[in-house]
Amino acid sequence: MTAVTLxxxxxxxxxxPSARPAIVTRGLTKRFRGGQVAVDALDLSVPRGAxxxxxxxxxxxxxxxxxxxxxxxxxxxxxxELLGLPLGEALPRVGALVEGPAFYPYLSGxxxxxxxxxxxxxxxxxxxxxxxxxxxxxxxxTAAAGKRYRTYSLGMRQRLAxxxxxLGPRELLILDEPTNGLDPQGTREVRSLVKEIAAGGTTVFVxxxxxxxxxxxxxxxxxxxxxxxxxxxxxxxxxxxxxxRVRVRTPDTADALRVLRSLGLADVRADxxxxxxxxSAELGGHAPERVNAALVGEGVAVxxxxxxxxxxxxxxxxxxxxxxxxxx
Amino acid sequence: MSTAETRxxxxxxxVPVSETLRTAGRPAPPVAAGTGPAAAADAGTxxxxxxxxxxxxxxxxxxxxxxxxxFGAFWRLLGSELGLTFRRPRNLVMLGVLAxxxxxxxxxxxxxxxxxxxxxxxxxxxxLIASVAGNSLMLAFASLSFLVALLMPVVVSVVAGDxxxxxxxxxxLRYLLAAPAGRTRLLLVKYLNAVVFSFTIAAVVAVSALVTxxxxxxxxxxxxxxxxxVSVADGLLRVLISVGYVGAGxxxxxxxxLALSTFTExxxxxxxxxxxxxxxxxxxxAVPQLEPIxxxxxxxxxxxxxxxxxxxxxLAAMRDGLLAFGAYILLFGSVAWARFTGKDITS
Numbered sequence: 001m002t003a004v005t006l007x008x009x010x011x012x013x014x015x016x017p018s019a020r021p022a023i024v025t026r027g028l029t030k031r032f033r034g035g036q037v038a039v040d041a042l043d044l045s046v047p048r049g050a051x052x053x054x055x056x057x058x059x060x061x062x063x064x065x066x067x068x069x070x071x072x073x074x075x076x077x078x079x080x081e082l083l084g085l086p087l088g089e090a091l092p093r094v095g096a097l098v099e100g101p102a103f104y105p106y107l108s109g110x111x112x113x114x115x116x117x118x119x120x121x122x123x124x125x126x127x128x129x130x131x132x133x134x135x136x137x138x139x140x141x142t143a144a145a146g147k148r149y150r151t152y153s154l155g156m157r158q159r160l161a162x163x164x165x166x167l168g169p170r171e172l173l174i175l176d177e178p179t180n181g182l183d184p185q186g187t188r189e190v191r192s193l194v195k196e197i198a199a200g201g202t203t204v205f206v207x208x209x210x211x212x213x214x215x216x217x218x219x220x221x222x223x224x225x226x227x228x229x230x231x232x233x234x235x236x237x238x239x240x241x242x243x244x245r246v247r248v249r250t251p252d253t254a255d256a257l258r259v260l261r262s263l264g265l266a267d268v269r270a271d272x273x274x275x276x277x278x279x280s281a282e283l284g285g286h287a288p289e290r291v292n293a294a295l296v297g298e299g300v301a302v303x304x305x306x307x308x309x310x311x312x313x314x315x316x317x318x319x320x321x322x323x324x325x326x327x328x
Numbered sequence: 329m330s331t332a333e334t335r336x337x338x339x340x341x342x343v344p345v346s347e348t349l350r351t352a353g354r355p356a357p358p359v360a361a362g363t364g365p366a367a368a369a370d371a372g373t374x375x376x377x378x379x380x381x382x383x384x385x386x387x388x389x390x391x392x393x394x395x396x397x398x399f400g401a402f403w404r405l406l407g408s409e410l411g412l413t414f415r416r417p418r419n420l421v422m423l424g425v426l427a428x429x430x431x432x433x434x435x436x437x438x439x440x441x442x443x444x445x446x447x448x449x450x451x452x453x454x455x456l457i458a459s460v461a462g463n464s465l466m467l468a469f470a471s472l473s474f475l476v477a478l479l480m481p482v483v484v485s486v487v488a489g490d491x492x493x494x495x496x497x498x499x500x501l502r503y504l505l506a507a508p509a510g511r512t513r514l515l516l517v518k519y520l521n522a523v524v525f526s527f528t529i530a531a532v533v534a535v536s537a538l539v540t541x542x543x544x545x546x547x548x549x550x551x552x553x554x555x556x557x558v559s560v561a562d563g564l565l566r567v568l569i570s571v572g573y574v575g576a577g578x579x580x581x582x583x584x585x586l587a588l589s590t591f592t593e594x595x596x597x598x599x600x601x602x603x604x605x606x607x608x609x610x611x612x613x614a615v616p617q618l619e620p621i622x623x624x625x626x627x628x629x630x631x632x633x634x635x636x637x638x639x640x641x642x643l644a645a646m647r648d649g650l651l652a653f654g655a656y657i658l659l660f661g662s663v664a665w666a667r668f669t670g671k672d673i674t675s
Binding site for chain 2: 106122
């Protein structure tokens with residue numbers, strides 16, 4: 001599948017910053033010392049207001065990309081832009097969670113947030129206390145605000161990191177694996193938090209390997225493999241590459257194959273060597289109820305009839321090949 | 329700033345566009361600093377933010393706003409850094425140990441001199457020790473010359489060597505830089521923090537020694553190393569000069585530790601590296617054949633605060649020392665800056 005690009009052809013600076021995509025990269029490449037190419041000519045375009053899922057197997061270059069976006073790692077070549085602004089001006093408007101939480105263990109959750117707020121030259125000190133309290137409240141840590149970070153559980157640490165990303169009003173949130181270490185309850189909370197934030201107009205860029213999560217949260221997605229972008233676009237356009245299949249569970253394999261072929265369905269095949277394994281075919285433009293009626297009308301014993309739409313996982317596995325193995 | 333930040337990525341034609349946008353959409357600055365963000369205090373839900381700073385004079389959109397605002401933000405970060413340094417239990421323990429040494433030294437000298445009085449005066453006491461027994465102020469000089477050789481350098485190395493490496497090792501560095509603290513700004517804050525700490529430890533040693541000395545030894549006119557006697561006030565002034573000089577020397581050492589700190593994510597490496605450099609320098613100084621290189625070694629100059637004990641004060645020696653400290657700060661400060669601003673943060 002060719003990469004689905006949005007408006008990657010538009011040059012930087014063609015429009016005012018607020019009209020340009022939240023994230024644009026052009027040929028972004030990182031070659032680490034030793035020659036390993038972590039990110040290879042990445043052309044990413046994240047539209048404003050999107051909840052953008054950034055997918056890829058471990059080691060595919062997601063975190064290196066995020067580090068380059070935030071100015072932590074210098075690209076070997078290529079360029080990138082956040083919110084249409086130079087990096088120094090964009091970063092105060094960007095909340096980030098990079099590779100898990102990191103705080104001062106001997107400080108309380110609240111003191112930790114004040115520390116990072118002090119590091120942001122754009123954060124007004126007069127409102128620091130209020131903003132820290134609001135961020136803690138947002139992630140449900142108010143009760144633990146005064147406790148030392150050392151005593152926090154993994155889930156609380158992750159929440160504190162999300163709170164740090166919410167310290168100021170943000171136009172863009174970059175969240176690297178935000179649900180790592182959270183229990184199912186916490187995962188749900190993060191998901192609804194992300195939706196809520198996105199509803200307020202903030203663009204959310206979220207890297208994850210949890211495909212179901214991305215499927216539930218995101219409006220757009222990009223898939224990385226071995227440092228290269230293999231696909232990006234809206235969720236609909238990503239899923240559109242695969243057509244739905246009809247799957248019939250029946251002992252009358254031969255008859256079923258014949259009926260499906262006579263109806264004109266493509267890629268008709270038996271799902272296994274044994275009778276009873278069933279048959280499947282691409283549904284194409286056919287109405288599933290008519291296919292079923294035709295099967296029954298021809299005397300095929302239909303025990304099960306399903307239409308399967310490709311999940312993001314199918315798309316992902318097709319694009320990245322070997323699933324979640326670490327890419328060399 | 330990193331190469332990523334400095335790489336030009338905007339077409340020249342863009343600047344006026346953003347400038348128009350900025351000036352059009354900006355609220356009155358002084359009030360906005362207080363209320364604008366407060367209105368958006370429910371954090372991330374707020375959509376596109378209103379910039380809070382005043383329109384700068386340069387053609388740059390900048391949330392940090394005016395130079396005054398940026399200056400205030402710098403002090404805020406320095407304040408945060410100082411708060412972290414002076415509240416951290418480890419550092420407080422080190423300050424406590426430094427304060428305790430003059431007390432131990434004073435008590436020991438008192439016991440020794442008492443014993444000698446019983447046997448009949450004098451036998452084998454060194455010049456400085458004899459002076460301490462005779463005058464309380466001298467304990468301050470004795471303590472400084474005792475601690476400046478190793479213990480104070482170790483304590484400074486711990487704080488300055490941990491400055492960048494410690495944040496990198498804990499992972500907090502990436503969040504500070506993404507905040508964005510700014511690399512040059514953060515490095516400057518880290519160094520100024522180490523400088524404040526350097527002068528603080530010199531002052532802590534001196535104050536502890538003065539209090540101990542006044543409790544254990546007679547207070548009165550001070551006999552200097554040159555043999556002349558000065559008043560208590562003059563003596564205190566000379567203690568103050570010594571504290572300033574030793575503080576400056578420790579600040580120079582802090583620059584070395586900070587430079588090493590930018591090369592590693594393991595703070596103990598930067599700390600140990602600095603201490604080893606100090607010890608090696610001491611050893612090299614002790615070799616007579618290596619006399620020519622001794623002016624280039626930091627420990628050579630650290631003990632020169634005794635110029636304040638001469639009459640008149642040996643300004644030439646102290647000036648040379650301060651110049652050496654300045655050279656160290658410039659050299660290692662540049663190394664630290666060059667390394668830190670070009671470094672990939674992968675921790």
